[in-house]
Amino acid sequence: MPETQRRVLIALDETGSGKQVLDWVHSHHILAPEDEITVATAVDEDVSHVEGPGMQSAPMSSTTNATEDFATDLRMLERHGKQHLSNGIQTLQQLGYNNTKPELLKGHPGRMITKYAKDQQVDLVICGRRHNRGVLKRSLMGSVSEYLVHNLDCPILVVQ
Template sequence: MGEEEGKKKVMVAIDESDCSYYALKWTLESLADTISNSQLIIFTARPADFNYVYASTFGAAPPDLINSLQENQKKIAVALLSRAKEICAQHGIEAETMTEAGNPKEVICAAAEKLNVQLLIVGSHSRGVIKRAFLGSVSNYCVHNAKCPVLVVRKPS
């Protein structure tokens, strides 16, 4: 049995928002004992099918445009994960990183299940009732659909 195999897995889902980085820092500081004895995975979702979005609005998308948009999204994801790894390193934690394309709500839950995560941690955007009704809430979706416990960290106002 490898060193990582016996450890519990904790996954922190991040995006470009301050609240997700707050959730990561809060996790590293408030759950330091748990995290130091766990396998930490930092996850970010990338937007899915640009071709579908473009085609539904403007018609058929040029392949070069689609490739350019997808490459740009990969670069953004790498930058987000790189920043998160630096934050972890400042706390003496080595984290794994992972990204997948798709609807964040769905890919976060799917990744947590696929990786057999014991705890999923997400930040809360603290949207009001109206915005949450129209935009949906990733944290709310994860609480109701993830197959593991979910900790929602809210950034103080």
């Protein structure tokens, strides 16, 4: 029986746990060499000016030109996101998965990953789950993995 190509979306965040997710997925034989794999990350400009890159707490800027600071922060987030995507693609290729592409999404991570997965008719979404978020931050901003579980119809693998 011939293998069928699946569309797989791997959603990475900027915490550095992406390599662990990719290694776990590979070691448990979740992906097939013929899968079409998209590695995505989302840059949330609504949070960048308050939380800073990587969602770590950062003080608000004391300068008077908030628009310029916001644009600088957004460019930095985009560079950071592109670097995470590049690292993810490189890791996958080293593991033998060559049908890969990066996708930098802009906006709320849960909503943008959900929209992309539905628009592209993805067969499987793989994401990690953060352990280092406090109750307050998780309740205010929500968990991306929880959002995906509640809003996607395709199978979702959450790697802890």
